[in-house]
Amino acid sequence: MPLKKNDAAPDFSLPSTSGGTFTLSKELNEKPAILYFYPKDFTPGCTKEACSFRDEFAAFRDLEVKVLGISRDNIETHQRFRKEHNLPFHLLSDRSGEVAKKYKALIPVVKLPRRVTYLIGADRKILAVYEDMFGAENHIRRMIREID
Secondary structure, X not given: OOOOOOOEOOOOEEEEOOOOEEEHXXXXXXXXXXXXEOOOOOOHHHHHHHHHHHHOHHHHHHOOOEEEEEEOOOHHHHHHHHHHOOOOOEEEEOOOOHHHHHOOOEOOOXXXXXOEEEEEOOOOXXXXXXXXXXXXXXXXXXXXXXXX
């Protein structure tokens, strides 16, 4: 089970495709963010999910909502994935799986992130959660509804 609405979002720092380190507590800057955990770059479901966030990115940008994808892939793989699919948002590398574990988004036996999306408020409280391992395209729809 993922974290729940109104839970505090755990702070973390991870390498980003921006070239730096993303730290949740420093980067929210009084704006909400969407963190979506996904299993692996270049797989069909994960590609569909990333591209759906890309295709609807204007809705989030207009509302100043930061979008970030998190998986256990390394930064080099994330850079290729981001470039190949023209993603307008950054991806974070959780190589150890510790952040996915904090967010209760890690599949225990295989140690891959589950497909879980969080909307986090500027106060670092979770405003919405959506989990659906097989309905990748539903994550973006749910987050748009939550923001509106």
